[in-house]
Amino acid sequence: MFRNQYDTDVTTWSPAGRLFQVEYAMEAVKQGSAAIGLRSKTHVVLACVNKANSELSSHQKKIFKVDDHIGVAIAGLTADGRVLSRYMRSECINHSFTYESPLPVGRLVVQLADKAQVCTQRSWKRPFGVGLLVGGLDESGAHLYYNCPSGNYFEYQAFAIGSRSQAAKTYLERRFGNFMDSSREDLIKDALIATRETLQGEKLRSSICTIAVVGVGEAFHILDQETVQQLIDTFELVGEEEPAAEPDAPAEEGGAAEQGGGAAEQGGGADQSAAADEGVAPMEI
């Protein structure tokens, strides 16, 4: 009946030195619809795929403005994402109150990671089931961080999380060398293309994606739908629909390894189920 003897409690180690509950939380991130982030020297662009839960419902918001200089894109449990966004907003506003200056992005991310870490070490808690791409601007330039339920965080030039994110990562890995000097428009273009990579046979439309930008002289804001559609049209991204480059399952292993190793078996299993669901993101309720 039980697949695993060591996965009923967050704080219980497996003999192999793993915390299964934490890894399951990381699976929740993979099953959420994709979120993408990339940065240049001066700008960060966040993008995400919006999936409606049913034909009759609207989709849920996956990109949040934290402050004028910081925003997040989330994948996984949206409810957890909102809680963390609220925390980040309040940290930013408290810093502004005390110092009349914006909170450095890296410091906010550390605080956020510490918050996530606590949940992996308390028997009465559960880890957050959400991954956050935190993009922002501070004294030391533009930054993009990925924040994981395990309490780990990484800084990236470009990254993608969520279902079928490997396709976007493959695209970004091919292109990230030029991102540092990219213009704002080129970043948005790359964000849209990377977003398209995560769609399975579906056409890229402004109704199924959200784009947000923050940069020098530009406060964090979510582009409105008309603007996004115009960008899609001008970049002519709709017509050139190509089949997804890689099948999802083997590719995701790379992602699992990046998140602190492990999850190889679980990763495989979850991915198959995700593929079967065709990215419906059942966890994202």
Next chain:
Amino acid sequence: MHSNPAKNHSLVGPEAASERTLYPYVTGTSVVAIKYKDGILMAADMGGSYGSTLRYKSVERLKLIGKHSLLGASGEMSDFQEILRNLDELILYDNMWDDGNSLGPKEVHSYLTRMMYNRRNKFDPLWNSLVLGGVKNGQKYLGMVSMIGVNFEDDHVATGFGNHLARPILRDEWHENLTFEEGVKLLEKCMRVLLYRDRSAVNKLQIAKITEVGVTISQPYSLKTFWGYSAFHNPTVGAEGSW
């Protein structure tokens, strides 16, 4: 009903038993500071008055905060020491991030403002007027905070008596492109007037300079004075109701 004094006392709350600064003990007098071409200049004498007794004569009232800020204080000297302890910790924790971000003068000034206003809200003020100056990323900054949290920025500021005696001079003579030498001369002019007319000023002062490059706080030195002016000989002659 009101027979139990202990109960009555507890109505005031446990805080009534705590100690507050109700009046200052050892105080420093004016601080004067100006912006000049390359940064900020700040001057303060080194007297520490115990009431009206000139009790200490080597009190350093200009201190470096972090890399980019200079703090000058007048008022209660032990409160100033507490503020310095707080700021030391603040700067330490800021440095410990080791992430290329650091608190500039604007941030430290804002922090001090919050600290002063917070303490006055507890009816336990830090009995100081603070001057904060600094340079970061080519940006000059000069501001003041009072003991109740009133704060502002200006091109030249002065605390206490300096506000009455030095600032009129600064309003007349200050301009943006003062060189270092001109700035020092102007501050010395202010400090000399204060020395003549502020009874708690002493003739031993320091001038501090902060620029993009760094900070120098001068060794203590004295100003040349001349007490032979006829107005000084019998200052109260003809003044009614005085001795």
